[in-house]
Amino acid sequence: xxxxxxxxxxxxxxxMRARDDAAREVSWLRALRQTAxxxxxxxxxxxxxxxxxxxxxxxxxxxxxxxxxxxxxxxPVLASSRRFLIEGLSGPRLVFINGRFSTVLSLVDxxxxxxxxxxxxxxxxxxxxxxxxxLGRHAPADGHGFAALNTALLTDxxxxxxxxxxxxxxxxxVLYLATAxxxxxxxxxxxxxxxxxxxTIIEHYAAAADVTYFTDGLSEIAAxxxxxxEHYRVQEESRTAFHIxxxxxxxxxxxxxxxxxxxxxxxxxxxxxxxVLAEAGGECHxxxxxxxxxxxxxxxxxxxxxxxxxxxxxxxxRGVLSGRGRTVxxxxxxxxxxxxxxxARQVNNNLLxxxxxxxxxxxxxEIYADDVLCSHGATVGxxxxxxxxxxxxxxLDDADARDxxxxxxxxEVLDRIRIAPVxxxxxxxxxxxLRLGVAGGMGV
Amino acid sequence: MxxxxxxxxxxxxxxxxxxxxxxxxxxxxxxxMGPNGSGKSTLANVLAGRDRxxxxxxAVNYQGRDLLSMQPEERARAGVFLAFQYPVEIxxxxxxxxxxxxxxxxxxxxxxxxxxxxxxxxxxxxxxxxVSMKEELLYRxxxxxxxxxEKKRNEILQMAVLAPSLAILDETDSGLxxxxxxxxxxxxxxxxxxDRAFLLITHYQRLLEYIVPDVVHVLVDxxxxxxxxxxxxxxxxxxxxxxxxxxxxxx
Numbered sequence: 001x002x003x004x005x006x007x008x009x010x011x012x013x014x015x016m017r018a019r020d021d022a023a024r025e026v027s028w029l030r031a032l033r034q035t036a037x038x039x040x041x042x043x044x045x046x047x048x049x050x051x052x053x054x055x056x057x058x059x060x061x062x063x064x065x066x067x068x069x070x071x072x073x074x075x076p077v078l079a080s081s082r083r084f085l086i087e088g089l090s091g092p093r094l095v096f097i098n099g100r101f102s103t104v105l106s107l108v109d110x111x112x113x114x115x116x117x118x119x120x121x122x123x124x125x126x127x128x129x130x131x132x133x134x135l136g137r138h139a140p141a142d143g144h145g146f147a148a149l150n151t152a153l154l155t156d157x158x159x160x161x162x163x164x165x166x167x168x169x170x171x172x173x174v175l176y177l178a179t180a181x182x183x184x185x186x187x188x189x190x191x192x193x194x195x196x197x198x199x200t201i202i203e204h205y206a207a208a209a210d211v212t213y214f215t216d217g218l219s220e221i222a223a224x225x226x227x228x229x230e231h232y233r234v235q236e237e238s239r240t241a242f243h244i245x246x247x248x249x250x251x252x253x254x255x256x257x258x259x260x261x262x263x264x265x266x267x268x269x270x271x272x273x274x275x276v277l278a279e280a281g282g283e284c285h286x287x288x289x290x291x292x293x294x295x296x297x298x299x300x301x302x303x304x305x306x307x308x309x310x311x312x313x314x315x316x317x318r319g320v321l322s323g324r325g326r327t328v329x330x331x332x333x334x335x336x337x338x339x340x341x342x343x344a345r346q347v348n349n350n351l352l353x354x355x356x357x358x359x360x361x362x363x364x365x366e367i368y369a370d371d372v373l374c375s376h377g378a379t380v381g382x383x384x385x386x387x388x389x390x391x392x393x394x395x396l397d398d399a400d401a402r403d404x405x406x407x408x409x410x411x412e413v414l415d416r417i418r419i420a421p422v423x424x425x426x427x428x429x430x431x432x433x434l435r436l437g438v439a440g441g442m443g444v
Numbered sequence: 445m446x447x448x449x450x451x452x453x454x455x456x457x458x459x460x461x462x463x464x465x466x467x468x469x470x471x472x473x474x475x476x477m478g479p480n481g482s483g484k485s486t487l488a489n490v491l492a493g494r495d496r497x498x499x500x501x502x503a504v505n506y507q508g509r510d511l512l513s514m515q516p517e518e519r520a521r522a523g524v525f526l527a528f529q530y531p532v533e534i535x536x537x538x539x540x541x542x543x544x545x546x547x548x549x550x551x552x553x554x555x556x557x558x559x560x561x562x563x564x565x566x567x568x569x570x571x572x573x574x575v576s577m578k579e580e581l582l583y584r585x586x587x588x589x590x591x592x593x594e595k596k597r598n599e600i601l602q603m604a605v606l607a608p609s610l611a612i613l614d615e616t617d618s619g620l621x622x623x624x625x626x627x628x629x630x631x632x633x634x635x636x637x638x639d640r641a642f643l644l645i646t647h648y649q650r651l652l653e654y655i656v657p658d659v660v661h662v663l664v665d666x667x668x669x670x671x672x673x674x675x676x677x678x679x680x681x682x683x684x685x686x687x688x689x690x691x692x693x694x695x
Contacts, residue, residue, distance in 0.1 A: 390532040393492050394542060394602065395520035395549035404545070408536025408585075415536075 008062045009044050013037070015068060016152045026124065028132040035141065036151035043145040052144070055328040055360055056270055056299040061242050066184040066214035068153055069098055076179050081105055084177055084206045086234070088421035091170035092117050096187060098180045099155045105175070114163030114197075117172055120188070123159035130161060134192055138220035139248040140274075146244045147272075150186045150218040157188030160201060162227075167198040171230075171419055178207040178215065178241065189219040193227035193255075200230040202422060207238035207265070217245040225253040225279070232422060236265040236429060239296075247273045251311070254281035260417060261288040261317075263298050264429050270299040277304070277311035277339075288317035289413045289426070292325030292357065293433055299328040306339040306372075315346040318413040320406060321357035322434060331376065332364040339369050346376040351383070351409050353402075353434070403436040445470045445641045446491075446511075446610055451502035453490050459500070460486045462666035468610070471638040475652055476645045477677060478663035479685045484645045485529055487663070488614040491643075492526035493519050506610065520546075521553035523609030527599040527616050534586040539598065542586050543568060543605050550606055571604040575631040593624035600631040611635070612643045617651040629654030649681040 016037040022030060045062055046053040076097060085093075094117060095105035101119040108117045116127065123131045136151055158174040176187040193199055205215060215237060223229045237243045243266040251257045263269055275284040290298045304313045319327045329348045350359035361378035383405050391401035410430055417423040430436070446468040453461040460483045468474050478484050490497050491504065493516035504511040511519060534542070547567075548558040559567065572579060575597045587595050596616055603611055613632070617625055632642065632655050644655060652660070652674065660677045662670040664685060670676060 384532075386532045387534050389494055389516060390528065390534065391542070392516040393520055393526050393528075394546040395517050395553070395606070396545055397517045397549070398515070400545070400549075401517075404537055405534070408534065411536040 008065045011065060011067065012149060012153070013041055016040070019153075021071070026128060026132075029124070032136045033152050033154065036136070036148045039141065039143075040145050040148035040152055043148060045145050052301060052330070056268070056297065058244075058268070058270070060268060061214055061244075064182070064212070064214065064242075066182055066242075068155070068184045068186070069180060071155075073098070073100070073180075078177075078179070078208075081177070084175060084204075086173070086202070086204065086421055086425045088424070089171070089173060089202070089419070091173055093173040093175065094119060094158045095175045095177065096156060096158075097177045098183055099185045099187065101156050112166065112168065114166035115168055116159065116161040118159050120154075120157045120159055127159065127161065130192065131159065131190070134220065134222060135190055136220075138222050138250045139218060139246060143246065144272075146216050147218055147246050150188060150216050150246075153184070153186055154188055155186055157190060160189070160191045160199070162193045162197040162199045164194040165196045166194075168200070171200040171202050173202050173204065175204045175206065176215070176217070178205075178211060178213050178237065180213060181211050183213040185213055185215045187215060187217040189217075191219070191221040191229065191231070193221075193223045193229050195224045195252075196226045197224075198228040200232075200419065202232040202234060202419070204234045205243065205265075206236050207241060209238060210240070211238050212240040213238075214242040215244070217243070219245070219247045220250075221248065221257065221259075222250040223252050223255040223257045225255060227252065227255040229255070229257045230418065231257070231259040232417070232419070233259070233261050233271075234422065234426065235261075235263045235269065237269075239265060239267060239294075241266050243269045245271045247271065249273070249275040249284060251275060251277045251279075251282035251284050253279035256283045256285075258285040258287070261286075261290070261300060262417075262426050263288070263290040263300075264426070264433060266296065266298070268297045271301065273300070273302045275304045275313065277306050277308060277313065280308045280310045282308070283312045284314075286313070286315040286317070287413055287416045289410060290317070290319040290327055291430060291433055292319065292321045292327045294323040294325065297326045301330045301332075303332040303334065304344065306333070306335040306342040306344060308336075309339050310341045311339065312343045313345070316413055316416070317348045318410065319350045319359060320353065320410055320430070320434065321350065321359055322353040323356065325354075325357045327359045328362070329360070329378075330362040330364060333366070333374060333376070335367040335369050335372050335374065337368040340371045342369060342372040342374070344372070344374045348378045349409070350380040351406065352380065353383075353406065400437055403434075406434060407431065407436055445507060446643075447505040449503045449505075451487075451490070451504060452500045453486060453497045454500055455486065455497050460497070460666050461490065464502070464666070464668060466661065466668065468641045468643060470609075470641055472659065473636065473642040473644065473655065473657045475657040475660045475677065476643060476663055477647070477649070477660060477680060480647070482663045482685075483666040484647075484663055485614055488526055488529075488612045488643070488645050491612055492516060492524065517549070520606075521550050525603050525606055525608035525611045527596075527603060527611065527613040529614040529616075529618065531587045531595040531599055533588045533590075535588050537586050538583055539586050540568065540582040543582075543602065546602065547605055568605060571601055574604050574634055575600045576627050577601055592619040593621065596620055596624065596628055597631075600628055604631065604635060607635075609639065610641050610643070612645065614645045615647060616644075617646055617648065625651065626654060649677045652677045
């Protein structure tokens with residue numbers, strides 16, 4: 001491992017030891033942290049020799065040695081913080097600036113009974129038992145070093161609990177805002193949907209322009225029987241930032257969990273989405289759109305675990321690459337021996353707008369049951385010449401025709417976003433990033 | 445309107461058109477018939493500006509302009525319309541969006557103001573009736589999941605909305621059942637006018653029962669070997685293309 005920079009690993013281990021509030025912490029949390037710290041010390045940072053990381057070189061993150069902000073660092077006063085809020089989107093809101101909860105920007109008044117939306121700091125006081133039962137329980141203990149790092153140095157996070165039978169109409173917005181240079185930010189989200197409940201969560205990662213930092217985020221979502229959970233991760237980190245995230249979905253009996261990975265920003269981005277179809281009749285939908293322009297590197301790893309019978313999974317990821325953009329998609333589907341009548345479909349399409357862009361698509365099916373329906377399809381290609389000519393023969397000029405086809409390609413996955421303001425927001429960002437002459441609303 | 449002089453074109457180094465001469469005047473309907481591989485579709489695509497084909501010799505004059513030097517979109521804006529033999533499916537672009545973008549591109553190029561949503565919808569609905577097309581197809585992605593007949597109707601709808609000066613229909617009749625053929629033909633006939641010309645490319649005489657041409661040309665091996673009136677099409681139906689190509693029967 002001569003290519004590694006050992007200093008950063010040791011600095012982080014030192015930071016884990018040096019936490020001055022450790023002694024005051026409840027025992028379950030202290031134990032959780034210690035286990036994670038041990039895991040981090042053991043696993044360290046993944047290297048190019050790890051099969052799961054061979055296309056994504058994270059050494060720039062190690063070299064930069066981003067450090068956690070001191071606990072007493074005052075959250076900045078943002079004159080124009082409203083510009084980070086998705087236009088037209090209303091609902092309860094938790095806002096974290098550089099990992100610290102912002103009471104000023106958050107909005108959690110008047111929630112229906114059975115709904116708890118609070119920062120971890122408060123959850124530790126009011127909901128310690130539920131937190132203890134779920135935090136760190138839905139992400140595997142033997143995950144990669146980044147997941148362990150998040151837990152070991154956990155600062156704060158969003159606690160969202162929806163009681164049995166409660167259907168929350170408005171989406172819950174969690175905004176993780178970065179404004180600090182050189183910071184290691186550790187956003188953490190926990191969603192617990194009790195039986196027969198319904199909730200939509202939007203995790204939004206945004207940044208003040210021109211800051212370089214490292215977001216190491218982890219989300220755990222547990223859907224009990226018959227729950228319906230719709231989850232969005234809108235990632236628009238700064239163009240010099242590093243973003244590594246894990247989304248862990250626990251799908252209960254006959255529940256339906258959807259997650260949308262919308263990756264627009266960041267310099268080096270890696271997401272792991274893992275869905276466990278843990279009980280019969282569960283259903284999960286993984287949608288993803290990623291954009292890699294200039295020198296952006298975006299790596300999406302997904303794993304759907306059909307652990308029990310009669311579950312359904314649908315996966316649809318699309319990426320648009322321009323400049324020297326580089327993307328990786330690895331979609332793993334595991335169908336366990338007991339998981340008969342599993343129904344899994346996976347599609348990944350990549351559109352290359354430049355010769356220098358490069359996309360890798362790696363479907364990986366592991367099927368141990370015999371009565372299953374599984375399919376996958378992966379494409380990497382350019383704009384369709386026939387379609388371009390067709391549009392030009394209808395009087396559209398070449399540039400407009402290309403923009404329209406590019407936008408249409410993205411739109412097929414963006415159409416699955418069920419919240420109109422989020423869809424419009426993301427479409428505008430994509431249009432701007434690719435300098436497309438088309439923006440949302442391709443109606444009349 | 446259109447004068448083609450000694451046009452030669454190849455695809456992948458293979459010569460397909462070997463000296464086409466053709467004169468089409470405003471108000472006329474010309475049919476170009478010929479066996480498979482004779483170059484009919486190549487001619488249509490060359491006129492529309494498809495870059496897959498290389499023009500190696502000859503000239504095409506369209507309304508006093510050098511058509512071959514124009515980009516496909518410039519040709520479309522100047523009033524040239526190709527109804528595709530195989531209309532392309534474009535997922536993610538709604539049919540009505542394309543219609544509006546196309547019409548407004550044409551209007552802008554002519555210095556006309558863009559149509560607002562209300563006027564545009566009124567126009568489209570009127571033209572929709574012409575081709576008996578279901579309105580819901582307007583809001584679907586262009587040609588995606590359309591039946592063969594719906595795709596061809598959609599081509600004629602686009603033609604009706606764009607109101608071209610020169611309409612080239614590339615085997616619009618292929619794959620149509622008799623009802624669809626009648627509807628599509630009625631749509632074309634309704635658009636016939638003294639300042640509009642049609643070039644109908646077809647393999648079968650059948651289409652010409654519904655759209656009666658002024659002139660029929662027979663294309664064999666990249667050349668027009670005979671031209672005549674409508675009766676030529678009927679003769680071909682009886683005797684086949686083999687006899688048309690033979691020197692003694694050449695016009």
